[in-house]
Amino acid sequence: MDVKRRGSNTITTTTTLSEDEMDLRRGPWTVDEDLALMNYIATHGEGRWNSLALSAGLKRTGKSCRLRWLNYLRPDVRRGNITLEEQLLILELHTRWGNRWSKIAQYLPGRTDNEIKNYWRTRVQKHAKQLKCDVNSKQFKDTMRYLWMPRLVERIQAAAAASSAANTTATASSPTLSTTTSNVTANNGYNFSNNLNNNNIEVQNGKMGLSTKPAVMSNDFVCSQQVTQSYTPENSSTGASSDSFGTTTQVSTISDLSDYYYSAAPVSSNNNKPNPNPVDYYQLPSHFSYSDCITSPSGLFDFQAMEPNTPWMQNGDSSDNFWNVENMLFLQQQLMNDNM
DNA sequence: AAACAAGCCAACCGCCTGACA
DNA sequence: CTGTCAGGCGGTTGGCTTGTT
Numbered sequence: 438m439d440v441k442r443r444g445s446n447t448i449t450t451t452t453t454l455s456e457d458e459m460d461l462r463r464g465p466w467t468v469d470e471d472l473a474l475m476n477y478i479a480t481h482g483e484g485r486w487n488s489l490a491l492s493a494g495l496k497r498t499g500k501s502c503r504l505r506w507l508n509y510l511r512p513d514v515r516r517g518n519i520t521l522e523e524q525l526l527i528l529e530l531h532t533r534w535g536n537r538w539s540k541i542a543q544y545l546p547g548r549t550d551n552e553i554k555n556y557w558r559t560r561v562q563k564h565a566k567q568l569k570c571d572v573n574s575k576q577f578k579d580t581m582r583y584l585w586m587p588r589l590v591e592r593i594q595a596a597a598a599a600s601s602a603a604n605t606t607a608t609a610s611s612p613t614l615s616t617t618t619s620n621v622t623a624n625n626g627y628n629f630s631n632n633l634n635n636n637n638i639e640v641q642n643g644k645m646g647l648s649t650k651p652a653v654m655s656n657d658f659v660c661s662q663q664v665t666q667s668y669t670p671e672n673s674s675t676g677a678s679s680d681s682f683g684t685t686t687q688v689s690t691i692s693d694l695s696d697y698y699y700s701a702a703p704v705s706s707n708n709n710k711p712n713p714n715p716v717d718y719y720q721l722p723s724h725f726s727y728s729d730c731i732t733s734p735s736g737l738f739d740f741q742a743m744e745p746n747t748p749w750m751q752n753g754d755s756s757d758n759f760w761n762v763e764n765m766l767f768l769q770q771q772l773m774n775d776n777m
Numbered sequence: 778a779a780a781c782a783a784g785c786c787a788a789c790c791g792c793c794t795g796a797c798a
Numbered sequence: 799c800t801g802t803c804a805g806g807c808g809g810t811t812g813g814c815t816t817g818t819t
Binding site for chain 3: 464465484485486487499500503536537538539550551554558
């Protein structure tokens with residue numbers, strides 16, 4: 438397969454042979470390359486990426502191999518929809534740390550910095566653009582904190598309440614949080630049913646598909662790593678065990694949520710948590726004025742000037758739904774009240 | 778059905794840091 | 799101290815997919 442090169446042909450690596458001399462490949466990875474990389478790592482482990490690329494017979498830079506492994510091939514990589522809980526956590530952690538994607542990713546088990554970054558750019562920045570304000574502006578940050586995030590909390594709690602109502606007998610008598618079988622798990626498109634260390638990676642029915650666009654959400658591939666796991670406070674300090682990945686945990690409160698996610702974080706001390714109780718954090722202060730946060734540079738958001746049918750005011754994905762007309766009318770009213 | 782636009786994301790690039798000789 | 803190298807990080811982009819006209 439002849440892969441078209443993208444970007445500059447300038448070679449920046451400091452290997453003894455130039456990229457052209459080594460005939461290095463760029464662009465989308467092929468199935469064969471993926472298998473070669475996975476098999477090599479299964480046998481020899483990660484690290485020393487440049488030599489790894491050579492030893493594995495891959496005509497790729499070490500960087501490229503590392504990136505492919507970390508962002509795609511690693512068995513614990515979770516792919517697919519960013520859950521409400523994850524959205525909330527991303528928003529909160531971003532308000533604290535900014536574009537420290539890898540740091541944020543440490544708090545979202547199985548999510549890569551690249552995926553979080555992409556989420557931010559495609560979803561969050563889209564909203565900022567639609568609101569006609571800068572994503573880094575105080576206005577937008579406050580809008581996130583006092584409007585978007587509380588609404589996410591509401592939605593999470595509503596979902597939890599609805600779910601717990603449906604599973605009353607299962608959850609009422611135990612502090613253990615029930616879990617649902619994950620529908621989006623380690624969707625790297627490969628079957629890791631065998632231990633990776635066994636150097637025995639299989640392809641389901643030979644249906645490997647295009648490596649760059651695997652059937653993430655389809656049933657073409659079966660990932661038997663799918664785990665149904667119970668989360669308990671007792672195991673919340675165990676760190677990022679592989680068991681934590683690929684599960685969808687039903688949370689009853691936002692504290693459960695934060696505990697669950699923080700449990701996978703590299704720090705164990707509660708003092709290091711960005712916020713021990715996000716629910717309080719998102720409570721709108723009594724003195725808070727909406728006009729403080731959702732004003733445009735000209736003072737107010739110009740709702741009339743906005744497209745009435747912009748996607749974020751319609752039914753979109755789960756992150757978009759709370760940006761509905763009702764909210765905007767409510768906010769507009771708040772603004773008017775504040776200006777009186 | 779075709780053309781176009783927008784969304785999405787995998788993969789690249791350049792820069793930075795730490796380890797080591 | 800300096801240079802080299804590996805690894806990590808954040809920003810950017812090209813191309814595929816999906817939606818709209």
